[in-house]
Amino acid sequence: MHEMAIARSIVDIAVAAATKGNASRIVRVNVLAGQLRGIIPAQLIFCFGLMAENTIASGAHLNLEITPLIGRCRKCEEDFPVEDYSYFCPRCQGQDIDIVSGTELRVRDIEAE
Amino acid sequence: MKINVMTDVLEANDRIAAGNREVFDRHKNLVLNLMSSPGAGKTTLLERTAEALQGKLRLGIIAGDIETTRDKERLEKHDLPVVQLNTGSACHLDANMISSALPHIDLASVDVLVIENVGNLVCPAEFKVGEDFKIMILSVTEGDEKPLKYPLMFRESSLLLVNKIDLLKYTNFGLKEAKANARKINPGIEIIDISCITGEGIAEWTAWLSGCYQKKFGTNSRA
Numbered sequence: 001m002h003e004m005a006i007a008r009s010i011v012d013i014a015v016a017a018a019t020k021g022n023a024s025r026i027v028r029v030n031v032l033a034g035q036l037r038g039i040i041p042a043q044l045i046f047c048f049g050l051m052a053e054n055t056i057a058s059g060a061h062l063n064l065e066i067t068p069l070i071g072r073c074r075k076c077e078e079d080f081p082v083e084d085y086s087y088f089c090p091r092c093q094g095q096d097i098d099i100v101s102g103t104e105l106r107v108r109d110i111e112a113e
Numbered sequence: 114m115k116i117n118v119m120t121d122v123l124e125a126n127d128r129i130a131a132g133n134r135e136v137f138d139r140h141k142n143l144v145l146n147l148m149s150s151p152g153a154g155k156t157t158l159l160e161r162t163a164e165a166l167q168g169k170l171r172l173g174i175i176a177g178d179i180e181t182t183r184d185k186e187r188l189e190k191h192d193l194p195v196v197q198l199n200t201g202s203a204c205h206l207d208a209n210m211i212s213s214a215l216p217h218i219d220l221a222s223v224d225v226l227v228i229e230n231v232g233n234l235v236c237p238a239e240f241k242v243g244e245d246f247k248i249m250i251l252s253v254t255e256g257d258e259k260p261l262k263y264p265l266m267f268r269e270s271s272l273l274l275v276n277k278i279d280l281l282k283y284t285n286f287g288l289k290e291a292k293a294n295a296r297k298i299n300p301g302i303e304i305i306d307i308s309c310i311t312g313e314g315i316a317e318w319t320a321w322l323s324g325c326y327q328k329k330f331g332t333n334s335r336a
Binding site: 002005006009010012013014017018020021023031036037038085086087088095096097104105106107108109110111112113 | 114115120121123203297298299
């Protein structure tokens with residue numbers, strides 16, 4: 001149930017940002033969630049709804065944008081989608097791969113009034 | 114109105130983890146976050162490790178469990194500083210729980226601190242606690258496809274201990290397949306086969322630990 005801990009952090013971050021921006025109600029929270037995070041959207045949205053109760057985020061819509069897993073080969077610098085969690089460069093077969101996208105878990109922005 | 118945020122969801126946790134890390138570095142602790150499924154052999158590994166490290170490096174343990182102090186009781190028999198954290202319903206340890214445990218352990222008397230996470234292959238991988246390395250145990254009774262099913266944990270781990278290899282002949286676990294699966298997720302992962310019952314691989318594992326300590330502090334031990 002780490003979705004609950006993540007949901008609580010999302011609510012905290014959104015409420016802090018809205019308060020700083022002098023908003024009194026949060027309508028929508030846009031979150032980038034990397035594919036490797038294995039977030040289950042329905043579960044996170046459910047937890048978010050619970051954690052948002054009695055805050056200015058109560059009733060807000062949580063929008064999750066799942067970002068694909070992208071690797072970059074350190075040898076030939078090719079960027080490629082990592083399919084089936086297989087970290088091999090399709091161009092040079094290199095195995096030394098950095099992840100450039102797909103691990104993020106970030107509140108991108110909020111819509112508030 | 115739209116308000117740009119761009120804040121990492123786990124930023125608060127990661128900040129506390131960085132604070133823990135500073136405390137560990139100051140006390141010259143090598144810190145490992147040990148993760149596995151329930152029953153893979155975390156506590157037994159720590160018992161064997163305590164025996165093998167005797168007179169070399171001093172081991173300390175923070176053990177997380179949903180309920181009971183059984184792990185603490187087992188480990189204390191080996192004369193180790195042990196703090197047990199009962200997480201209640203939480204499925205993982207986070208940086209704040211570790212921070213709250215620090216006053217209860219004498220870090221100055223510890224060289225290698227192992228944080229024994231809650232048995233779970235999913236949630237613990239998400240939360241930094243201030244460790245130098247994440248390491249994990251996969252036991253042969255669990256199945257060789259586990260790296261493919263739980264990629265984040267295998268991706269995040271520096272070392273994989275394949276435990277209970279004395280039971281290999283009684284299972285359909287493919288040792289080669291398991292390693293290939295783990296390396297597919299994480300080509301740089303180090304892998305050691307161990308049995309906490311026969312002692313196979315334990316020397317290699319403690320050599321890995323000593324090597325990490327040496328690399329971090331430039332010395333074999335504090336003594």
